[in-house]
Amino acid sequence: MRILLINPNTSRAMTAKIADAARGVAGPDVVVDAVCPAVGASAIESHVDEVAAAAAVVELVAADRDGPAPADAYVIACFGDPGLDAARELVDAPVVGIAEAAMHLAAVSGRHFGVVTTLSRTLGRARDLVGRYGMDRACVSLAATGIPVLDLEDTGSAAVATIERFAAGAASGGADVIVLGCAGMADLCAELTARVGVPVVDGVAAAVGMASGMVRMGLGTSKRDEYARPPRAFVSGGATPPPPSADVEVFA
Amino acid sequence: MRILLINPNTSRAMTAKIADAARGVAGPDVVVDAVCPAVGASAIESHVDEVAAAAAVVELVAADRDGPAPADAYVIACFGDPGLDAARELVDAPVVGIAEAAMHLAAVSGRHFGVVTTLSRTLGRARDLVGRYGMDRACVSLAATGIPVLDLEDTGSAAVATIERFAAGAASGGADVIVLGCAGMADLCAELTARVGVPVVDGVAAAVGMASGMVRMGLGTSKRDEYARPPRAFVSGGATPPPPSADVEVFA
Amino acid sequence: MRILLINPNTSRAMTAKIADAARGVAGPDVVVDAVCPAVGASAIESHVDEVAAAAAVVELVAADRDGPAPADAYVIACFGDPGLDAARELVDAPVVGIAEAAMHLAAVSGRHFGVVTTLSRTLGRARDLVGRYGMDRACVSLAATGIPVLDLEDTGSAAVATIERFAAGAASGGADVIVLGCAGMADLCAELTARVGVPVVDGVAAAVGMASGMVRMGLGTSKRDEYARPPRAFVSGGATPPPPSADVEVFA
Amino acid sequence: MRILLINPNTSRAMTAKIADAARGVAGPDVVVDAVCPAVGASAIESHVDEVAAAAAVVELVAADRDGPAPADAYVIACFGDPGLDAARELVDAPVVGIAEAAMHLAAVSGRHFGVVTTLSRTLGRARDLVGRYGMDRACVSLAATGIPVLDLEDTGSAAVATIERFAAGAASGGADVIVLGCAGMADLCAELTARVGVPVVDGVAAAVGMASGMVRMGLGTSKRDEYARPPRAFVSGGATPPPPSADVEVFA
Amino acid sequence: MRILLINPNTSRAMTAKIADAARGVAGPDVVVDAVCPAVGASAIESHVDEVAAAAAVVELVAADRDGPAPADAYVIACFGDPGLDAARELVDAPVVGIAEAAMHLAAVSGRHFGVVTTLSRTLGRARDLVGRYGMDRACVSLAATGIPVLDLEDTGSAAVATIERFAAGAASGGADVIVLGCAGMADLCAELTARVGVPVVDGVAAAVGMASGMVRMGLGTSKRDEYARPPRAFVSGGATPPPPSADVEVFA
Amino acid sequence: MRILLINPNTSRAMTAKIADAARGVAGPDVVVDAVCPAVGASAIESHVDEVAAAAAVVELVAADRDGPAPADAYVIACFGDPGLDAARELVDAPVVGIAEAAMHLAAVSGRHFGVVTTLSRTLGRARDLVGRYGMDRACVSLAATGIPVLDLEDTGSAAVATIERFAAGAASGGADVIVLGCAGMADLCAELTARVGVPVVDGVAAAVGMASGMVRMGLGTSKRDEYARPPRAFVSGGATPPPPSADVEVFA
Structure with a gap:
């Protein structure tokens, strides 16, 4: 397949x-x-x-x-x-x-999980998904590391250490399992599991x-x-907004 | 303003x-x-x-x-x-x-409201919004009339009568207030209130x-x-998908 | 009107x-x-x-x-x-x-709000209202300043400073918006918005x-x-309880 | 005691x-x-x-x-x-x-209960109490018989038969236990239990x-x-509203 | 009886x-x-x-x-x-x-209760029961003392003092009532009520x-x-598992 | 593996x-x-x-x-x-x-699912699991066919037809996906999918x-x-209860 x-x-x-x-x-x-x-x-x-x-x-x-x-x-x-x-x-x-897959498997791996993600401004979206997937009881923490997504392109030790710190904090606060909140963290999963001592779930896997x-x-x-x-098929205005005279009619 | x-x-x-x-x-x-x-x-x-x-x-x-x-x-x-x-x-x-505004005001107008909308395939989205806005208790019904949105451009009697029928059904099923589930129904609000006998809320108003x-x-x-x-500013691929060779790289 | x-x-x-x-x-x-x-x-x-x-x-x-x-x-x-x-x-x-109006508008102004109110013994009632209005997800904190209501009749700097401290605490704890939990705080809203740096909602307005x-x-x-x-019309026993012989029959 | x-x-x-x-x-x-x-x-x-x-x-x-x-x-x-x-x-x-006591004991007597009460206009309050006492899962139906409270002063066969009909309907709809939604029904509890075939709970008992x-x-x-x-002690305006000139100051 | x-x-x-x-x-x-x-x-x-x-x-x-x-x-x-x-x-x-009885009565004694129990590994089960009995709003804390159940057979001062410390922590964190999370604590209830200053509920009573x-x-x-x-009647395999050849057929 | x-x-x-x-x-x-x-x-x-x-x-x-x-x-x-x-x-x-696996995958296959199971007396347990796995929103119906488990050992046409009827009823009532509520139905999954026209999930698979x-x-x-x-290891009393004199001490 x-x-x-x-x-x-x-x-x-x-x-x-x-x-x-x-x-x-x-x-x-x-x-x-x-x-x-x-x-x-x-x-x-x-x-x-x-x-x-x-x-x-x-x-x-x-x-x-x-x-x-x-x-x-x-x-x-x-x-x-x-x-x-x-x-x-x-x-x-x-x-x-x-996100969906990571949460479903995390809920099978342990009773409670914590999400460790990138920027705090994305936590609202993450919380919405927790609710949508029925994970309000299973998810006990959502933490933002402050790491921008593109810093994860080439993962250096700083990012791993930061994520580990937040993951360990989640575990000591009641998370049996850690969910990685960014696809860019996929390659860190095995190392983090070893370091933190609880299962770490990468959503891609x-x-x-x-x-x-x-x-x-x-x-x-x-x-x-x-x-x-x-x-109907998807049609959207495109990257360059057309000039207002053509694109946007104001009904004033 | x-x-x-x-x-x-x-x-x-x-x-x-x-x-x-x-x-x-x-x-x-x-x-x-x-x-x-x-x-x-x-x-x-x-x-x-x-x-x-x-x-x-x-x-x-x-x-x-x-x-x-x-x-x-x-x-x-x-x-x-x-x-x-x-x-x-x-x-x-x-x-x-x-949707947000209609639900907040409906919850002030009466204890329970019902939503009457267009196609049944949009009910999932409506239900999501009910949950997002905290209206799970206030919203007691979501009904689809089967009227396509563009049939509401020129509202004829058929659409009003159909909406009235669903609104009356919602009221007899426990809805104190009716929320109209499409901006295209905005001009029907007063007439429907008169016909159905309970407050009808248009979200635009x-x-x-x-x-x-x-x-x-x-x-x-x-x-x-x-x-x-x-x-960063919003940039999207545009209405016409570029040819795969340029736009989409397959990492096979 | x-x-x-x-x-x-x-x-x-x-x-x-x-x-x-x-x-x-x-x-x-x-x-x-x-x-x-x-x-x-x-x-x-x-x-x-x-x-x-x-x-x-x-x-x-x-x-x-x-x-x-x-x-x-x-x-x-x-x-x-x-x-x-x-x-x-x-x-x-x-x-x-x-309370209802403040919570509905706060939920439109930001994702999460915190309530800052007077005495801690009133928090139970506030929490009930949060539940009734469907704000369990939107409301992330309820804090009591310990200020008695009548101290707000003539608002001096002490009350403002205390409320500001609790509002700032709520904001740093995740509240995007502050809801003032007493009508007697209505005149402080603009000043608190300026001081705290997030929208502050007065329920009267x-x-x-x-x-x-x-x-x-x-x-x-x-x-x-x-x-x-x-x-039937409202009838209640009145401010002065009548003597037991007349008012209260004991079926012992 | x-x-x-x-x-x-x-x-x-x-x-x-x-x-x-x-x-x-x-x-x-x-x-x-x-x-x-x-x-x-x-x-x-x-x-x-x-x-x-x-x-x-x-x-x-x-x-x-x-x-x-x-x-x-x-x-x-x-x-x-x-x-x-x-x-x-x-x-x-x-x-x-x-109401509280009846719901707590009904939840111990069976998995799901139904409430049978008097007028439909009181169902909103009953539903609020169901939520307050944590009975949203346990309570599977709320039904109003349409019997005014004072018709229960002297219970005749009509009231018993009507209540029985609603109680039987609740049982066939999934209620393992029936909760009587009015103190005035207290004397009917034993007879209704016998007639309906599931436990019937009177809140007074x-x-x-x-x-x-x-x-x-x-x-x-x-x-x-x-x-x-x-x-402070309870003080209220009393049964006879004082004249507006004395009681109510309009700040126009 | x-x-x-x-x-x-x-x-x-x-x-x-x-x-x-x-x-x-x-x-x-x-x-x-x-x-x-x-x-x-x-x-x-x-x-x-x-x-x-x-x-x-x-x-x-x-x-x-x-x-x-x-x-x-x-x-x-x-x-x-x-x-x-x-x-x-x-x-x-x-x-x-x-557990059921203690939670129901605690919810009548005060608005919020906290559970103080034995080992942390039992908290998952306790939380399940809180949800089952509809106590998600009423229960504001679940705390494990770390005391093994059998240490409660002969209650010495150490156990009482430890439980008191956790109960006092729960009370200062918002619990109006303390629920004892082990039948083996039944004899400590009166003394703990006196020490902690809020009602303490033993589930056996x-x-x-x-x-x-x-x-x-x-x-x-x-x-x-x-x-x-x-x-059918209860039948279980018994304390000593039978040999695999007889008891367990592997369909490999 | x-x-x-x-x-x-x-x-x-x-x-x-x-x-x-x-x-x-x-x-x-x-x-x-x-x-x-x-x-x-x-x-x-x-x-x-x-x-x-x-x-x-x-x-x-x-x-x-x-x-x-x-x-x-x-x-x-x-x-x-x-x-x-x-x-x-x-x-x-x-x-x-x-049950857990079927519900998690059903929630990925469609928005809402319905469970079709054996005897009505097992629905309470099924509902508990729906709650435990966070599926209260996703699960829109639970239906009992009345088929005893052992009738599924040799599946004849009667069982398939009955299950199909309940599954079709669930689909027309809003279930996008059907979950089979008994391991004994595992072999019927493909045929039921074909007959009912919506995905049918067998929990074993x-x-x-x-x-x-x-x-x-x-x-x-x-x-x-x-x-x-x-x-400690699992020890239980076994299939044959020992005589009361040895096994059960009554502290009367």
């Missing part, structure tokens, strides 16, 4: 890193491809970035679906799970977000595991009503 | 209708302008449409903010409240979604009322952390 | 102060009147006081309704929102509590804004079932 | 009936007295009535506390549990509401059982903070 | 202590018996112990039910309430768990009070559906 | 059927073994049966762990997930319940997918605190 990883930011280095992490944990019957948009946000660190990321996910999933060999499953490799509902409308195959399990058992996205094919 | 209504679909007829409804309930000190995107979804009826709508909201709010006379408040005139969090990052002024009250008391959007200015 | 503010304690100085605060933020088409009971609790600082306050609200709303020029909307100017449900039974006009918006859009209290006119 | 039952409506016939029901299930070491107010609401069927009932509870508990032989526990014999928090401030002894158990184990009302003695 | 206390661990000393505590608070019409299993866990301090405890409860309740004079009510005297649902299937009489109240009012376990007699 | 399926009832036919279903969806690198107890409940259809099932799970997991080649993951193949917490204490490997994904990514059970090795 073929799984397509979608990194909705424009960092090719991070996309390659995520693909490596996914391949390391995929079963022998799984091929992992990875894509990222050519134009878009360089990192997903705000709600405005999330909107750009959602647009990129929609465009990349639709392009793959309409290509010669559509994937058997799609993984959205950004912790905000941008465009998840929209992508589910586009395909019959399973679509799995990495979790999503690949869930998605491949779903493909093997023939479980895709329900096309009943909400996730049925959408009534 | 000046309030900018943002209709994120491309229907100019609907934008004009919404603007009229808003002006009818605005205070004497309020000027209402309305805009819609030149390129985008013709109606917001799916999660894919929601992504396009969010992109339109971001672009239109940023354009107004950077224009000669930015608005004192922004109203997102689409019941999915697309792009609400992102718009709040962009400005210091209040940003009010019509509700949002204008909340936003103008916030402006008068000097209450804008908190810029602390989550809604602080975002780290 | 005419809005009647009801201060359910007997402090005329505080009633005048609240009226001034309300008039400062009312639209040009709004007349604000304010009343307080002649007999009752001098401050609302306990559940026993809340019962007296609810009785005062019922009596004052009924008296206004039966007077020559009933108000177009009623605001209950006490943070416990005493008598809110009962007042809604009495009139067709909107009835807005200041918030309620006037919501109520006037509701009047302009023709939205009153739903009279369906729960808030229909009550089956 | 002595338990004082407080019926907050003015019906002496109902007070006597409630006292009889309580005595039938009290332990051999329990004396049950019952009181009702001389002036007040003849039945508690609206939020306005609830305010009068709360005032009556406060006055009657305070009078008993200040009398020669204060009770060892107080039971508020009205299903809205009016004045419960206020009464807890007044005494060190346990204060138990009949439940409250006497809980209260006497608490007295025996030395468990009273916590006086920490919220329920500490209130800062 | 006769109440049977079931201590599901094998400590006869603790069983005797629990029985004494129960008798001290039982009404004059109540006979209290107590049993414990001959074979099983010596203390209930893990989920594995909980499984053994549930098996013991099932066997002891069934044995009493089939004996010459079945009890009128059963109390499960272990804070995990092991086997509660299963025991309810076995008898028509009330079955009350001590609470359960005896609730159970005897239920018996007096004729309220047993609902036999509708879920708690109807089970389809 | 090797996964051990534990069927906690004594039906060897059902154990073989479950093993077949699991093998059909396991990856090429997965070996599936299956066991069931020699002594215990023939079907798990009551809370008493659940206690026996939990004891069987504990004994079978411990036996495998202490055997020559412990499994890499354990699946509890009974929809009540009996003994799940206890099994997690016993091993470092992942332990996955089939789901658990094998989740467990094998966890093994590949090195994610086991957190051993922090709650799931650390238990303080």
Whole structure:
């Protein structure tokens, strides 16, 4: 089977890193491809970035679906799970977000988990997802390390040490399991597990595991009503806003 | 004060209708302008449409903010409240979604309300918003009439009668107040109130009322952390997907 | 339009102060009147006081309704929102509590808010209201300053400084917005916003804004079932308990 | 020990009936007295009535506390549990509401219960109490029979048959236990249990059982903070509203 | 009436202590018996112990039910309430768990309670019970003292002092009432109440009070559906696992 | 890798059927073994049966762990997930319940799911698990077909048709996905998906997918605190209760 990883930011280095992490944990019957948009946000660190990321996910999933060999499953490799509902409308195959997958597996690994993520301004989105996935009881902490996403492109010891510190704090505060709150942390998972002493979950690996399990058992996205094919193709105004005279009519 | 209504679909007829409804309930000190995107979804009826709508909201709010006379408040005139969090990052002024405003005022008008909306596939999004705004107890029903959004451009008797039927059903099922689940229903509010016998809330009017009250008391959007200015401007791939060779790198 | 503010304690100085605060933020088409009971609790600082306050609200709303020029909307100017449900039974006009209004607008101004109030013994009531209004996710802190209500009649620097300290603590603990938990703090709102650096919401101003918006859009209290006119007029035993022989029959 | 039952409506016939029901299930070491107010609401069927009932509870508990032989526990014999928090401030002894007691015992008797009460307009209050007591999962139905409270003074076959019908409906809809939603139904409990075939809980009996158990184990009302003695005695405007010139100052 | 206390661990000393505590608070019409299993866990301090405890409860309740004079009510005297649902299937009489009873009465004694228990590894189970009994709002803290259950067999000053310290911490953190999280603490309740200054609830006493109240009012376990007699008698593999060849078939 | 399926009832036919279903969806690198107890409940259809099932799970997991080649993951193949917490204490490997796994994957496949299970008396347990796993929003219906578990040993057309009818009812009532509420239905999953037209999830397949994904990514059970090795081995009284004189001491 073929799984397509979608990194909705424009960092090719991070996309390659995520693909490596996914391949390391995929079963022998799984091929992992990875894509990222050519134009878009360089990192997903705000709600405005999330909107750009959602647009990129929609465009990349639709392009793959309409290509010669559509994937058997799609993984959205950004912790905000941008465009998840929209992508589910586009395909019959399973679509799995990495926040979603990480939380579901963390809840099986232990009673309570803590999320360790990048910038504090993204915590609101993370908390929304905790609620959406029914993890209000399971998730006992959300912590921001202050590390910008792109500092994770080339992970140096500083980032690992900082993440370890927050992860250890979460564990001593009641988290049985740590969830890494950024796809860019995927390569740090094994080292952090060893250092912190409790299981550490990378969402990319979790999503690949869930998605491949779903493909093997023939479980895709329900096309009943909400996730049925959408009534029209995605069209958006584009990167350069057109001049107001043409684009925006003011009804004053 | 000046309030900018943002209709994120491309229907100019609907934008004009919404603007009229808003002006009818605005205070004497309020000027209402309305805009819609030149390129985008013709109606917001799916999660894919929601992504396009969010992109339109971001672009239109940023354009107004950077224009000669930015608005004192922004109203997102689409019941999915697309792009609400992102718009709040962009400005210091209040940003009010019509679903949000309708639910807050409905909860003051009566104990329980019911939402009557367009297509059943949009109910998932509506339910998410009910949860986000803390209305799980207040909202006792969500009903889809099956009326497509664009059938509301020119409201004929058929649409009113259908909406009335669902609203009356909600009232007899325990809803003290009816919330109209589409900006395109704004002009029907008074007639439906008279027909159904319980208060009917149009989100456009509700949002204008909340936003103008916030402006008068000097209450804008908190810029602390989550809604602080975002780290980069909005850039998205555009309406026409670039060719795969340029846009999408496959890390196979 | 005419809005009647009801201060359910007997402090005329505080009633005048609240009226001034309300008039400062009312639209040009709004007349604000304010009343307080002649007999009752001098401050609302306990559940026993809340019962007296609810009785005062019922009596004052009924008296206004039966007077020559009933108000177009009623605001209950006490943070416990005493008598809110009962007042809604009495009139067709909107009835807005200041806790309710402050929380609804705070939730539009930012993601999370904190309440800063007077005595710790009132926190239970405040928490009940947080739950009733669906604000369990939005409200991240409730803090008591220890300032008695009547110390707020003539606000000196000590009270402002104390409230500022608690508000700043709430902001640094995750509150994007501060809600003032006592009508007697209404005149401090602007100064506190400036000092603390995040929006501060006074419920009196918030309620006037919501109520006037509701009047302009023709939205009153739903009279369906729960808030229909009550089956009998309010009668209570009065300030001086009658002698047991007459008033209380013991069935021993 | 002595338990004082407080019926907050003015019906002496109902007070006597409630006292009889309580005595039938009290332990051999329990004396049950019952009181009702001389002036007040003849039945508690609206939020306005609830305010009068709360005032009556406060006055009657305070009078008993200040009398020669204060009770060892107080039971508020009205299903809205009016004045419960206020009464807890007044005494060190346990204060138990009949809705509260009925729900706690119903949750021990079976997994799910249904409430069968009087008028539909009281369901909002009942639902509030379900939430307050943490019974959102346990309570699976709330049904109003349409029987006015005072029709229960002299229970005829019509009322029993109607209640039985609603109770049977609740049981077939998933209720393992039926909670009677009015103190005036206390004498029907045994007959209804026999007829419906599932346990039927009368709150008066439940409250006497809980209260006497608490007295025996030395468990009273916590006086920490919220329920500490209130800062001032209860004073309210009284049954006859004073003339506006004296009572109500309008700050216009 | 006769109440049977079931201590599901094998400590006869603790069983005797629990029985004494129960008798001290039982009404004059109540006979209290107590049993414990001959074979099983010596203390209930893990989920594995909980499984053994549930098996013991099932066997002891069934044995009493089939004996010459079945009890009128059963109390499960272990804070995990092991086997509660299963025991309810076995008898028509009330079955009350001590965690359940303690939480229900604590919620009547004050607004918020804190639980003080033995080992931290049992907190997950305690939190589950808080959720099951609807106490998420009422329970504000769960604290583990680190005291092993069997150290409570002979209570020395060290245990009391440690529990007092945690109880005082809970009270200063917002708990109006303390719930003792182990049947083995039953004899310390009065002394702790005196030392800590807020009500302290022992679940054994609470359960005896609730159970005897239920018996007096004729309220047993609902036999509708879920708690109807089970389809087969309890049979389990026993203390010594049989050899794999006979007992376990591997379908490899 | 090797996964051990534990069927906690004594039906060897059902154990073989479950093993077949699991093998059909396991990856090429997965070996599936299956066991069931020699002594215990023939079907798990009551809370008493659940206690026996939990004891069987504990004994079978411990036996495998202490055997020559412990499994890499354990699946509890009974929809009540009996003994799940206890099994997690016993091993470092992942332990996955089939109810848990089915609900997690159903929530990824669609927005809302419905459970279709065997006897109505088991719905209480199913609802508890829905709450425990955070699925209160995702799960929109729980339906009992009335089919006893052992009727599923040899699935005839009657059972399939009945299950299809309930599944179709759930789908038309809002379920995007159907969860089969009994391990004995595992072989019907594909046929039901085809018949009902929405995804149908068998928990055995789901658990094998989740467990094998966890093994590949090195994610086991957190051993922090709650799931650390238990303080003593499992000992229970056994199938034949010892005579009262030896086993049960009555402290009368």
